[in-house]
Amino acid sequence: MTGWLLPLLRDRAIRLLWLLPLASVGLFTLVSLAPIDPVQAYVGARVALVGPEQREAISAAWGLEAPAYERFWLWARNAMSGDLGDSITFNAPVVQVIADRFPASIALVGAAFILSFVLGTALGLIAAARRGCWPDRIIRGVAVVLAASPGFWIGLLLIAVFAVGLGWLPPCCATPPGMIADEVDLAARLPHLVLPVIAVSVVGISPLILHTRQRLVAFLESPAATHLAAHGARPLWLAFGPGMRHAMGPAITVHLAGAGELFGGSVLAEAVFAWPGLGQATVRAALGADAPLLMGIALATLIFVFAGNLLADIAARLLDPRLGTEARQ
Amino acid sequence: MTETAFDGTDMTGAGRTPRGAVRRQLRRRGAVTIGLLAAVLAVPLLPLDPLSVDPFARGLPPAFAFPFGTDLLGRDVLARTLAALAVSAQVGLAAAAVSTAIALAFAVAATFSQTADRIVGVLTELALGLPHFVLVLMVAYAAGGGMTGVILGVALTHWPRLSRVLRHEAQTVAAADYVRISRALGRSRGWIARHHMVPHLLPQLVAGFVLIFPHAILHEAGLSFIGLGIEPHLPSIGIMLADSLRGLMAGHWWVALFPGLGLVLLALAFEMFGETLRRAADPREGVA
Numbered sequence: 283m284t285g286w287l288l289p290l291l292r293d294r295a296i297r298l299l300w301l302l303p304l305a306s307v308g309l310f311t312l313v314s315l316a317p318i319d320p321v322q323a324y325v326g327a328r329v330a331l332v333g334p335e336q337r338e339a340i341s342a343a344w345g346l347e348a349p350a351y352e353r354f355w356l357w358a359r360n361a362m363s364g365d366l367g368d369s370i371t372f373n374a375p376v377v378q379v380i381a382d383r384f385p386a387s388i389a390l391v392g393a394a395f396i397l398s399f400v401l402g403t404a405l406g407l408i409a410a411a412r413r414g415c416w417p418d419r420i421i422r423g424v425a426v427v428l429a430a431s432p433g434f435w436i437g438l439l440l441i442a443v444f445a446v447g448l449g450w451l452p453p454c455c456a457t458p459p460g461m462i463a464d465e466v467d468l469a470a471r472l473p474h475l476v477l478p479v480i481a482v483s484v485v486g487i488s489p490l491i492l493h494t495r496q497r498l499v500a501f502l503e504s505p506a507a508t509h510l511a512a513h514g515a516r517p518l519w520l521a522f523g524p525g526m527r528h529a530m531g532p533a534i535t536v537h538l539a540g541a542g543e544l545f546g547g548s549v550l551a552e553a554v555f556a557w558p559g560l561g562q563a564t565v566r567a568a569l570g571a572d573a574p575l576l577m578g579i580a581l582a583t584l585i586f587v588f589a590g591n592l593l594a595d596i597a598a599r600l601l602d603p604r605l606g607t608e609a610r611q
Numbered sequence: 612m613t614e615t616a617f618d619g620t621d622m623t624g625a626g627r628t629p630r631g632a633v634r635r636q637l638r639r640r641g642a643v644t645i646g647l648l649a650a651v652l653a654v655p656l657l658p659l660d661p662l663s664v665d666p667f668a669r670g671l672p673p674a675f676a677f678p679f680g681t682d683l684l685g686r687d688v689l690a691r692t693l694a695a696l697a698v699s700a701q702v703g704l705a706a707a708a709v710s711t712a713i714a715l716a717f718a719v720a721a722t723f724s725q726t727a728d729r730i731v732g733v734l735t736e737l738a739l740g741l742p743h744f745v746l747v748l749m750v751a752y753a754a755g756g757g758m759t760g761v762i763l764g765v766a767l768t769h770w771p772r773l774s775r776v777l778r779h780e781a782q783t784v785a786a787a788d789y790v791r792i793s794r795a796l797g798r799s800r801g802w803i804a805r806h807h808m809v810p811h812l813l814p815q816l817v818a819g820f821v822l823i824f825p826h827a828i829l830h831e832a833g834l835s836f837i838g839l840g841i842e843p844h845l846p847s848i849g850i851m852l853a854d855s856l857r858g859l860m861a862g863h864w865w866v867a868l869f870p871g872l873g874l875v876l877l878a879l880a881f882e883m884f885g886e887t888l889r890r891a892a893d894p895r896e897g898v899a
Contacts, residue, residue: 297736305737312753430878432829434836435871438852442864453860546742550833554856564745565837568752576749583745 286599294592301588302581306358309580313573314350323571324370357577367574371566376578379563387559390552391544393479395537398486398544403533406494411521413499421491428488434550437481441554444477451476454556478555485547486540493536497529531601538594542587637887644884647877654697659690673865680865683858692870694846696877699828702761702841706827709766711773711820718777722785735771743768747830748839756839764834765827773819777812784811814892822885825878832874848874
């Protein structure tokens with residue numbers, strides 16, 4: 283810590299201070315533009331049971347008659363005191379819905395973050411150490427194909443193979459059927475996590491493989507590596523000893539900066555596996571025209587992405603001391 | 612974008628490939644991609660009926676009569692996959708075209724005006740501030756779903772990267788000696804734009820367009836999968852995959868495997884072609 287941390291934090295705090303209000307205005311505009319009638323979405327199949335008077339009453343209770351800017355102003359004033367409104371689909375405060383579903387989401391995204399990091403860097407290192415040979419070709423091929431594959435489709439294939447075909451793992455949900463979520467212990471939960479985590483990791487593996495490989499190749503072809511090789515260093519030791527240290531720092535930075543994309547992927551993976559996290563809530567909010575919840579989740583993901591980028595900046599400086607001095611000069 | 616040290620060492624890793632090799636790869640991958648695209652777009656001309664239901668052929672595994680099998684309603688998975696890919700390709704082309712146009716407009720505006728540069732910078736921060744799919748979903752929701760929603764969702768979210776590349780390129784060219792000499796010789800702005808800007812920007816523009824396409828079709832599938840994408844009466848890979856969940860539980864793996872495989876193949880062709888285009892557009896770029 284050579285005095286770069288505080289200026290960095292101050293800089294990012296200022297950025298968040300203008301980013302949040304601007305994003306709120308943008309997201310509110312998007313949500314208000316939607317042509318879906320929230321009352322109609324709420325009434326849904328009970329259309330025969332709800333008369334026009336009741337529709338008007340619902341509409342008035344939600345304050346839908348007021349013009350958009352007035353509604354935004356009201357929303358923004360409440361948001362500043364920590365109240366993001368009430369979710370229509372869950373019939374609960376938005377903050378509470380997000381808080382309830384956050385643990386499931388963070389378990390999924392966090393595990394996928396670790397898995398994709400381990401797999402991505404390991405494969406990248408192997409590819410670079412054996413560059414030009416068949417392991418390199420195969421790994422690069424895998425990376426390119428993964429980049430072009432939708433994670434939720436991989437999830438469907440995983441269900442077909444491991445849940446239906448082999449019967450090893452459960453195909454859905456976070457807990458065994460017929461049990462109350464609070465009574466399930468960790469051992470019973472873990473099998474439910476495996477397939478969704480793999481499906482979410484797919485998003486993060488491929489860029490990491492290519493990046494790690496590129497960094498390690500750059501090191502292995504540098505004068506420093508040639509020097510070590512001339513002193514008798516074995517190629518494999520070069521790759522996994524000093525080379526790995528060279529490649530790991532940037533890999534951590536890249537992975538942290540891309541953590542937000544894992545959350546994006548988890549929206550679809552949660553839909554496939556009926557995982558009770560924020561992603562599933564996003565889908566239900568969008569289909570149910572639940573504007574307050576959509577706003578709340580979108581802002582939560584904004585903070586998530588922001589935190590990932592901030593951690594990436596801090597990690598980059600911690601792991602590469604040269605960056606710190608550059609910033610000071 | 613490329614990390615080249617001052618002494619000319621190529622930091623991207625591998626050595627340079629001879630230009631001839633890149634050109635050959637470009638021709639090969641371009642032919643494959645454009646051929647595939649043309650084939651997929653021509654599917655609606657075939658006498659296929661993706662909607663026809665055969666009550667006596669429900670949930671059949673792949674066989675000679677139905678190479679991709681049939682779904683639980685007795686629809687031919689092959690016919691539906693091909694028809695859905697045609698829709699995917701149309702959506703992908705439209706979304707990539709609009710997104711590329713936005714990127715170009717922003718890059719040009721940012722090159723000529725500092726205020727515009729700042730505004731584009733703020734818009735970039737906003738567009739990159741949310742996970743891609745969440746923002747795509749929000750825009751699609753705002754547009755009321757459907758094909759327009761998907762196209763707008765992808766188009767309004769995928770311009771920042773290309774815009775940044777174009778802006779960098781335009782600024783580099785604008786500051787280059789040969790442009791200053793042209794200006795000193797009294798060449799008009801239009802002449803400079805035609806003779807110096809366009810030849811530099813066009814290859815990046817084409818590469819950017821080709822590279823946005825796979826994102827567009829993958830996002831389309833995702834949005835349609837959760838019910839916010841293509842209208843349900845149209846064939847769509849995303850809707851097929853959403854329908855496949857029930858079949859999967861009965862062991863019908865083919866209803867999920869083949870539609871996804873078709874989508875991956877189309878995305879992969881564009882991804883690889885785009886990479887080669889990008890490499891060909893950048894003389895400093897080696898083969899990574």
